[in-house]
Amino acid sequence: MVHQPIRHDSAEKHVSGWALYIDDLPHPADLLHVHIGMSERAHARIVAMDLTAVRAAPGVIDVISASDIPGKNDVSPVAGDDPLFADGLVQYVGQSLFAVAAETEAQARAAAKLAEVVYEDLPPLITIADARAAGTVIEPAQTMRLGDASAAIAAAPHRLEGRLAIGGQDHFYLEGQIALATPREDGDVHVWSSTQHPTEVQHNVARVLGVRDHSVTVEIRRMGGGFGGKESQPALFAAAAALIAVRTGRPAKVRLDRDDDMVMTGKRHDFETAWSVGFDDDGRLAGATFDLASRCGCSADLSMAINDRAMFHCDNAYALPTAKIVSHRFRTNTVSNTAFRGFGGPQGMMGVERALDAVALHLGKDPLDVRKANLYGPAGVQTPYGQTVEGSPALALIEQLEASSGYRVRRAAILKWNAENRWLKRGIALTPVKFGISFTATHLNQAGALVHVYTDGSVMLNHGGTEMGQGLYVKVAQVVADVFGLDLDQVKITATATDKVPNTSATAASSGSDLNGMAALDAAGQIRDRLVAFAAAEFGVPPGRIVFENNSVRVGDTVLTFAELAKKAWFARVSLSAAGYYRTPKIHYDRTRHQGRPFLYYAWGAAVSEVIIDTLTGENRCLRTDILHDCGKSLNPAIDLGQIEGGFVQGMGWLTTEELVFDAKGVLKTHAPSTYKIPTASDRPGVMNIDFWHEPNAEPTIHRSKAVGEPPLMLAISVFSALTQAVAAAGDWRVMPDLDAPATPERILMAVDDVRRRAGLA
């Protein structure tokens, strides 16, 4: 049952169209459709907002703005700085000003256009450079130190420095943000919310309504994709729907279309990284400094933790003898950036990978040799944040991939090919990933589950994790079915709901299976222990001779069905319901010093990518990628393979075609798939070989598996590094390319022209 490649629990429903997403639920007859009126300015005082015409428009039932909020005007995850409706001040284009509820979606949208808003513009800060110049931050710069990096760099035989800009990324979950609220008695409300964090939505809805948490129930069966974009972002839409529902006594739905979704919701942080390194003749680093600057947008959201994770991953898989990492979190008049698969980690890793490519070019070495010279070895080595990396498999993993991918032979062939081709150039790169697993805010590393066994032997499973396509539900169901020796179809997976399992953490940080799998194991285990105790007494058999398998229970020499045992236990007044709980052991972190053990363990992986570029146009392809990735002892290899491949391609999109463009006034110009280009099927590397690194987790995680949601995204850095190699080839390897991400055809062409100029070739 566990470790088997079992298909997604909803696969049949997905392909047949029977899987219900929130917008697919039957419409109650009196449903109201809610549209949110948005700011047209990036930074302005609202001098006047006249909603008279909005209220008078056809079909309009209710219009609400800041002054109509009975509770607190805040839908933020942490800092209390995300108003549901702007109150006097707007801080980004697309900020929510008011909501209008009407009989139809079209009426609500048309009515919203009638608002008369008078703005008094304030100077907008749009870019990192703008905010840096103005000194606006969401919190003071943070610093992490290991030894004296500056001194080590100064004393090193060689020194290099550089900079790198890394673009943001829209989540582009296929299902946009949506919430459907239904009023209940006592002013209570039930909300279907497409969210990775039902508890946070519950808290925010209650806070806005001015009611206690127990008055709000939030439920979600499945999302049409999340990727971090439905962690903190759904609260605003849920709160607007809930407030309308409570005020009008009618169900209310907020459904964003693609453009509104892309304009109104936060994205992956864009970064600017400055790096410097000192190294020896082998490319072994003596020290490294990283200065990270990110665009956080107009509020804190989760930016503190995201930027912390960027700092945690500046070392990637490399043992830095000394390091200094400084992180600036800039506040801008753009939408507040948020969680996105990797949570700052990918941006953090990019600096050291660029630095190692530069070191290799400087020394005339194969970048793989420089990378291998710097890996964390099997012996314990300290990270810049004080955690010791034990038993690193990095070198063995990389060498296996190096051999299986034919890296050395292909690289030699590519160098020869490049010498023979004037206009097209190829590149190949192998980059590793080491990703820390656990929420870095220690208190979030807890989970609950609820398991019922009914008297017909059927099992109901519920837990705090949410299903966004990643296969969490089936993995946890496998764990529970395994406990009882049942087939998977005996376990009913039920929608995540705050009234079943309370006080949950977001399904985020790749932690879903680790946390909820263990909590469900605990719950199911409690019930099984009771059944064992009951059966042992009832049949006079020692507990060690009671076995659950094949939907049956062997009690000594007697075999009865699981249902029969459940029924007997119930007659004997044995409780067949249990709440399970888990908290991650060993972890601790002191954020004031940026020292501790934030992670229970690390997930490792590596990828080799081969690319080709057109030096006349910058057009490019990834031709082949080989991946070797560590999922521990995989709970479900089919699901994990899907996470690896999907994460890689999503990462490739981030680093190649996906470009967010804001104009000088802070208007997002790429707000739909016509202008924002995520990978299509043909962008997938023509050849893709994916394999697992088979080594059980050394930590006692659920069945010794490892988390897999985020780490594979960063395997795509191999593509970016390979593109960098190809650009370097265009300059005859004389100078290090200055290629920023995303590596669009435009950026590649400009980088090619730049290296040729600097190399004296043009």
Place this chain on the structure above:
Amino acid sequence: MARDVVRFVLDGEIRELRDIDPTTTVLGLLRYDLRRTGTKEGCAEGDCGACTVALGELDGDQVTWRAVNACILFAPMLDGKALKTVESLGGDHPVQRALVEHHGSQCGFCTPGFVMSLWARGREDSPPPVADSIAGNLCRCTGYGPIIAAAEAVAPRATDDPVEALKALARDEPLSLNHAGRRWFAPKSLGDLAALIEANPDAVVLAGATDVGLWVTKQHRTLETIIHLGEVGELRTVSLTPEGLRIGAGVRYSDAWAALADLHPDLGELVRRLGSVQVRNSGTIGGNIANGSPIGDMPPALIALGATLVLRKGDETRRMPLEDYFLAYGKQDRRPGEFVEAVIVLPPVGLYRVFKLSKRFDQDISAVCGGFSLSIKDGHVANAGVAFGGMAATPKRAAACEAALTGKPWTEATIEAAATALERDFQPIDDMRASAAYRLAGAKNLLRKVFAESGGAAVRVLDAGPVDA
């Protein structure tokens, strides 16, 4: 005798829509009126394919099925056709089983669209590579591998086609709707069409709705009168005439594709990369020209060939070089009551190339698209046709560049001079697709690319495979 009820076939039965708002989308109709919620909205602009459905049309005694985007298809466009949605397949169709077995869904939201694209692919006699068939379906979860594997594993399967029902609908009178003063006409003859457009000069003339659909779903405009030319058989023909290849204004890209590819492989490749299967199954070259987009993927390729546009008003037609139709940004030389009837394309003689630059190869709008038609005699350029899209407010001929080429020796020095001349032809702008600098540099380099390739150099990344170890 006009008819005011939309009639179409759904799962073998004729369905009727009465008093329907003509700009109701098929997606809206399915999800909210027919409660078939398997078809999803992902973008409402025909770019993500989550709303993919199949439309069946009678073709003799057979039904031809095409995948289309329901989100930008107006409900009256179902008239006379058969509609198939994911629900029509039950749940146990081979395509569905293959996707399940290959782990082809994760979040599942895009999946019904993929199911329908792959189902329609299964109906093709010689389907293209899978990636081309699903270029119009975005998946954010899987990375596409398992979907491609599923598609390759599934064999085409015949289905019961509603031939008789469609034949019955074919006998229907032309459709003429009036919903609270908002009108829809779908004449069946060229004469009726011309008369209607002349009588309603302010009407929106609609072909495939791949652009006009977005006026409704994105710009939320109200369209008062729509005249749909998709039912006019005379406009849906592609024919080789003494003047050249004549493509009627109602010809969809997918129907013109083979003929254009026969003219030149680069034209075929341009069509392959234009939109997606779903877009090409709805969109027309006539519409692409008529709407006057400054990018207009096809126009630069056709202008370089010296294409002629045929406009019609009532019984009168006039012709002009295609480039003359584009007067200024958003302004075309189309008189009130007039419409685009056809475009006539001359086959290339000599060296012909089309190169399109975009952030993504498939289903992306050009940053720059260049068409080059050069006849080279005795080592000299005898004639040069060069045109670009994305470089100006309209698709435009590069007159200075052409002059710099014409009569000159076919050498790198000439190419460099012609590249410099492009600076006189174009002052492109910065936008979200590309900077002005990239556009100009790219345009110059496309010229260099034509020259390099003519000398035998490899210049196309799409032709490359990995280096074998």
